[in-house]
Amino acid sequence: MASKKQKKKNTKSFWHRIRFKYKLSFFNEGTLEEVWSFRLSQLSAFMTLGVFAFFLVSVTALIIIKTPIRNYLPGYLDVEVRKEIMQNALRADSLERMMAIQSLYLRNVVGILTGTAPIDSIREIDSLAHANADYNIPRSKEEEKFVKNFEEEEKYNLAVLNPNPVPTDGIFFYKPANGIVSSHYETDIRHFGVDIASSPKESVLSTLDGTVVFTGYDPNYGNVIQVQHKNGFLSIYKHNELLLKETGDHVVAGEAIALVGNTGKLSTGPHLHFELWYKGNPVNPEEYIAF
Structure with a gap:
């Protein structure tokens, strides 16, 4: 108390x-x-x-x-300034790469003119992303067993023979962008490609060696780039944020040609619409590329 x-x-x-x-x-x-x-x-x-x-x-x-x-404080840098810095960094990287290629080219020319370059010793210019046609993806034991059993079962199955085979022997298709397939190839709804949901400004890679035959803006598909490849293949990349190549440029497999974006009326978010055509007809990209 x-x-x-x-x-x-x-x-x-x-x-x-x-x-x-x-x-x-x-x-x-x-x-x-x-x-x-x-x-x-x-x-x-x-x-x-x-x-x-x-x-x-x-x-x-x-x-x-x-x-x-606020622009002088960490984290408050203007979005436009960040975008300009990124574009300048890409231009600087491309310029440095082109200078290295030109330097290599000039050294090779000097060696040829002076006669100091041995025969068949000229290195291939810009071969960093060159695809080795003889490269084989290693298989696991389970995959080897499955392939062997499948070949035995289908050895005498004439129904699987394709009268018009697409020549893909010795060709390795690069995955055009990192991400997951959100929409598949469906000819019934005239969707002649696959949609790859990816991060904004992710690099878009050329699936094969080739030449850029078209670059431009489409109201429905945004920034579009098309690359013509050997053996009749044509790859199309739509809804890009930024195109890194121009018409007539030669590209190698795995080289960055654009940045993933969200441009065009038919785009519903940051993604890449990728199409693969063979001699004027669309083919299912998932039959040639492991997404």
Whole structure:
């Protein structure tokens, strides 16, 4: 009982102490006349400091949000500036690559003219992304067993023979973009390709060696680029954010030719619409590429 009274007494003493007002007076030193005075308690002093701190933080936040000073803070860089920096970085990378190719070309020409270059020693220019036609993807034991059983079962099945085979021997198709297939090849609805959902500005790669035969903007499909390949293949890449090649440029398999985007009326999000044609007819890309 005594402890409860003591606790209650301490509580009253605390509130009395912080609410007790102190008088601050200012006197004239010569006449000792009171010039100005005011009363202030600990509670009111804390409240005044709190209001002042809140006001100071609010004014600082307002200045940062409403004035260009935010561009000098980490994380507040303008989106347009970031886009320009990315494009400049891509241009610088392409320029550096072209300078290396030109330097290699000039060294080869000098070697040929001076006769110092041995026969058949000229290196292929821009061969970093060259596809090796003799490259075979290694198979696991389970896959080897499945292929062997399938070949045995289909050895005498004449129904599987294709009278018009597409020549793909020795050709390795590069995956045009990283992502998942969101829409498949369906001729019934005139969807002659696959949609690959990918991250914005992801690199779009040429699936084979070839020559760019078309670059342009379509209202429905956005930025479009088409590459003509050997053996009658044509690959089409739609809804791109930015095209990195121009008509007439030669590209190698696996080389970046565009950036994934969301352009065109028929686009529903960042993705790549990829089509593969053979001698004027569309073919299912999933039959040639492992997405």
